[in-house]
Each structure stands twice: as C-alpha cells, then as structure tokens.
Amino acid sequence: MNVESASNEFRRRYGRHPDVVAAAPGRVNLIGEHIDYNDGCVLPFAISQRIVAAASLDDSGQVHAFSAALDSDAAFSVDVNQPGKPSAWDNYVRGMVAGLRERGARIDGAQLWIGGDLPPGSGMSSSAALCVSTGLALANLANVDVSQRDMALMAQKSEHKFAGTPCGIMDQFASCFGRKDHTILLDCGRLAHEYVPFVPAGVAILAIPSGVRHDLAEGAYEKRVKSCKEALQAIAEDFPGTRSFRDVTIDMLSASRPRMSSETFKRARHVVTEFTRVTKAVGALRGNDLPTLGTLLWETHASLRDDYEVSCEEIEEMIRTLRRHDDVLGARMVGGGFGGIVLAMVADSAADDVIRTLESSYYLPRQIKDRPFVVKPSAGASVISTC
Numbered sequence: 089m090n091v092e093s094a095s096n097e098f099r100r101r102y103g104r105h106p107d108v109v110a111a112a113p114g115r116v117n118l119i120g121e122h123i124d125y126n127d128g129c130v131l132p133f134a135i136s137q138r139i140v141a142a143a144s145l146d147d148s149g150q151v152h153a154f155s156a157a158l159d160s161d162a163a164f165s166v167d168v169n170q171p172g173k174p175s176a177w178d179n180y181v182r183g184m185v186a187g188l189r190e191r192g193a194r195i196d197g198a199q200l201w202i203g204g205d206l207p208p209g210s211g212m213s214s215s216a217a218l219c220v221s222t223g224l225a226l227a228n229l230a231n232v233d234v235s236q237r238d239m240a241l242m243a244q245k246s247e248h249k250f251a252g253t254p255c256g257i258m259d260q261f262a263s264c265f266g267r268k269d270h271t272i273l274l275d276c277g278r279l280a281h282e283y284v285p286f287v288p289a290g291v292a293i294l295a296i297p298s299g300v301r302h303d304l305a306e307g308a309y310e311k312r313v314k315s316c317k318e319a320l321q322a323i324a325e326d327f328p329g330t331r332s333f334r335d336v337t338i339d340m341l342s343a344s345r346p347r348m349s350s351e352t353f354k355r356a357r358h359v360v361t362e363f364t365r366v367t368k369a370v371g372a373l374r375g376n377d378l379p380t381l382g383t384l385l386w387e388t389h390a391s392l393r394d395d396y397e398v399s400c401e402e403i404e405e406m407i408r409t410l411r412r413h414d415d416v417l418g419a420r421m422v423g424g425g426f427g428g429i430v431l432a433m434v435a436d437s438a439a440d441d442v443i444r445t446l447e448s449s450y451y452l453p454r455q456i457k458d459r460p461f462v463v464k465p466s467a468g469a470s471v472i473s474t475c
C-alpha cells in the first residue's frame with residue numbers, strides 16, 4: 089500500500105487529508121521461538137508486508153480509529169489508562185496513546201486510519217506492527233522524540249497492559265529495527281542486537297499461512313510463560329544464583345527434574361535446547377551452511393510440537409507435506425503457535441512446486457484463500473510521509 093492510497097482512504101473516512109502516514113512491518117523468525125521472554129537470543133527479520141497508519145491530531149478529546157482490515161471503528165477518550173473490551177483490536181491503539189502521553193506527548197484528540205497488507209492475526213506480528221505504526225505516526229505529530237528501542241518497549245507495554253498478552257520483545261523489536269537483507273540477532277536479556285546478513289543464494293524463504301487464526305491472549309501463551317518461571321525457580325533451589333535460563337545447562341535441568349512436573353520439565357527442555365539451536369544457527373548462517381540451518385529448523389519444530397506443545401493439527405499436516413518434499417531444506421511453525429504461519433526454506437527452483445503441492449493437499453480441500461509467499465528481510469518501521 090502506498091502513501092497516496094492510505095491518504096485517500098483517510099480522506100474518505102474523515103473528510104480531510106491526514107497529517108502523517110507511517111508504516112511498520114510484520115516479521116518472521118528464523119529461529120529462537122518462545123525464548124525472548126526467557127532472556128534468550130532470537131533471529132527474526134522484518135518482512136515487506138506492513139501495517140500503515142494515517143493520522144491527524146485534533147482537539148476533540150477523543151481518539152477515532154478505523155481498521156480497514158477488520159472494517160471496524162473505535163472511539164475512546166484520549167486520557168484512557170485502562171484497556172477496553174477484552175480482545176478488542178483498539179486496545180493496542182489505546183496502549184500507544186497512553187504510552188505517548190506518559191512521555192509528555194500532547195495528544196488532545198486524533199483520527200487514525202489503519203490498513204496495509206499485513207493481515208491481522210496471521211502470525212506475522214500484525215499487533216506489534218499496528219502498535220509501532222500508530223505510535224510512530226502519533227509521536228511524529230505530537231513532536232516527541234522516541235528512540236526505536238523505546239518505541240519497541242512502548243509497543244510491548246501496550247501488549248502487556250492493554251491487550252493482556254505477556255509477550256516478549258521480539259516482534260516489536262523486529263518491526264522497529266528491521267533491515268533489508270539482514271536478520272536481527274537480538275539478545276533479549278540484554279536488549280542488544282547485531283545484524284547478520286541474510287541473502288540466501290538459491291533458496292527461498294516461504295511464509296505458509298495455515299489459515300488458522302491464533303489468538304495469543306487466549307491463555308495458552310501465558311501458561312507457557314508461567315511454566316518457564318516455575319522451572320527456573322525449581323532449578324534455583326538446586327543451583328542458587330540461577331537467575332535466568334542463560335545460566336541453565338541441560339544437566340542442571342535434568343538434576344532438578346524431580347522438583348517439577350513432567351509438563352514443566354518439557355517446557356524448560358524446549359527453552360534450554362532452543363538456546364543451543366540458536367547458537368548453532370548463527371554459526372550456520374555466518375558460514376552460509378544452509379543445510380545445517382534447515383536441520384535446525386526441523387529440530388525446533390519438533391521441540392515446539394513435543395515439548396512446548398504449541399502446534400496444532402493443521403500445522404502438523406503442512407509440516408508432514410513439507411517433510412516429504414526433497415527440496416525443502418527445513419521448515420517449522422513460527423511465533424506463538426496454535427496456528428499462524430509455517431516458515432520453510434526451499435530450493436528456489438522448487439518453490440512453485442512446493443506451493444502447488446500445498447495448494448492441492450491443504451488449501452483447496454479446506455477452501456482457504458491464503459497462499460504461501462516468499463518473504464525477504466526488509467526495512468523496519470518509518471514515517472513515510474508528512475503529507
């Protein structure tokens with residue numbers, strides 16, 4: 089979506105031109121799943137699909153927001169400090185308005201049009217992109233300087249406090265810090281990052297929508313976060329001074345196994361083994377060893393399915409299909425789980441064939457309109473026009 093069409097849509101809605109248009113991308117994550125909230129390192133990259141926010145300020149005392157993807161209007165008072173109805177999309181906007189006002193932004197009223205080509209609930213961090221694009225647009229209008237890092241943290245806080253999801257920082261960070269042709273090696277414990285070039289030769293990265301909408305606020309995510317805390321406490325009983333999973337080895341976890349339920353043990357085993365896989369994946373990426381990276385993707389998937397138990401039948405069916413295809417180097421579910429997308433690393437020459445296979449075995453029988461598409465590391469969020 090370009091600035092002109094966002095501006096036109098805004099005008100159709102509000103009868104005037106917007107004063108600013110900002111855009112924030114979604115993300116996929118190569119590896120490092122469910123460890124951002126455990127102080128782990130993750131390897132996401134921003135994609136070219138984005139949420140676009142067109143905005144103007146006014147002095148109505150109200151924020152009016154319209155989501156084009158959901159065809160839904162929202163209006164709330166600017167001095168909001170509580171979320172609205174549970175699961176309502178506008179909670180993300182509320183959180184950003186509250187966050188900016190906390191930083192001294194003068195927002196006495198606003199009009200927002202929110203669109204773009206990143207479908208909500210698709211598992212590519214549309215909510216983080218919604219927060220960041222809205223935050224950027226409003227910060228620009230209110231003339232407050234918010235660093236990329238603080239914008240990511242503000243968006244995470246909006247998820248925590250206003251949407252009720254105790255998420256990590258990966259999605260918001262990737263949306264803010266994306267860079268063309270690079271993945272982001274983000275150390276979530278230190279909130280430090282470096283870029284790793286990623287222009288895989290002869291290989292396409294496919295984002296494969298399952299068509300199953302996932303909703304992180306529904307509780308399963310929160311349960312996983314709690315289990316990890318429990319496991320860490322149990323390990324700290326045996327190994328005082330253990331403060332985070334960064335300090336935990338697989339041997340320590342095994343030694344503390346009697347202190348936890350078998351479910352909690354499995355959750356922690358995913359976390360500990362995923363830490364190791366990320367380290368290996370970074371080595372593979374730097375050495376341009378795509379077959380090893382592919383093997384690690386399959387392994388992460390197995391761990392998410394068996395130990396973290398965040399997969400679902402539809403995703404498993406796709407993974408089985410991809411496994412049977414010789415030219416798929418690796419694949420795995422991405423993000424919170426229970427739907428969303430599968431990411432597959434596929435030989436360039438076979439990408440069309442893989443898509444056709446999934447079309448006939450998965451999409452057509454289920455009458456799902458989505459189709460797999462190629463994703464490439466892209467730039468992060470920015471103000472694209474002060475109209």
Ligand code: GLA
Nearest residue numbers: 121122255256257258423424
């Ligand atoms: C969601 C959360 C992230 C992260 C992933 C799982 O996308 O928003 O913070 O925890 O799930 O890796």
